[in-house]
């Protein structure tokens with residue numbers, strides 16, 4: 001093979017590799033920025049509405065942090081103030097009629113129970129998010145353990 005042929009061959013090989021890949025990117029990733037060209041500002045997507053109907057949502061597995069079913073706009077959580085704990089702390093739950101943060105929120109990483117909320121559970125929004133009415137970006141094939149057990153006939 002001459003050098004030219006070798007290069008041509010390499011280009012063809014690369015192209016046939018790249019085509020299916022770019023197809024995937026267009027379908028799944030490119031849609032995040034819409035059809036806007038790379039050097040253009042796309043139209044901002046409609047902001048999904050947070051659901052704040054005070055109705056508890058289903059948990060897909062016991063260890064799932066429940067989603068927040070109420071408004072949290074402007075709720076301050078920083079070194080000095082934790083708005084969430086003003087209702088969800090053990091001492092506040094009765095007055096606020098809010099579910100108390102569960103016992104895991106009082107445990108350090110070695111499993112010891114602390115008197116107050118553990119620092120690793122202080123920044124609530126690290127794990128808890130509001131449910132919104134957004135459509136899923138990609139298809140979700142998650143199956144509940146109950147469904148898996150049912151399908152396996154147990």
Ligand code: HEC
Nearest residue numbers: 054056066067068069070072075083084087097098124128
């Ligand atoms: C004014 C009191 C109040 C504040 C402040 C508050 N919550 Fe709540 N929260 C509640 C109440 C009451 C419920 C029970 C459902 C409802 O009424 O919305 C609840 C429900 C929840 C739930 C659902 C629990 C479950 O079992 O499904 C989560 C998670 C939660 N809150 C997290 C937070 C986080 C995180 C913050 C701070 C960003 C926060 N809350 C601030 C009162 C409060």
Ligand code: HEC
Nearest residue numbers: 063064065084088099100101102104121122123124126127
């Ligand atoms: C590191 C992740 C994490 C952080 C940070 C965190 N949580 Fe949770 N939370 C969870 C998980 C996981 C669950 C469900 C299992 C459990 O109870 O541990 C949960 C459960 C809850 C529940 C339901 C309790 C129940 O008994 O049903 C409430 C209410 C809650 N969290 C509020 C909060 C608040 C308020 C904060 C901030 C002070 C917070 N969480 C911080 C992970 C977290």
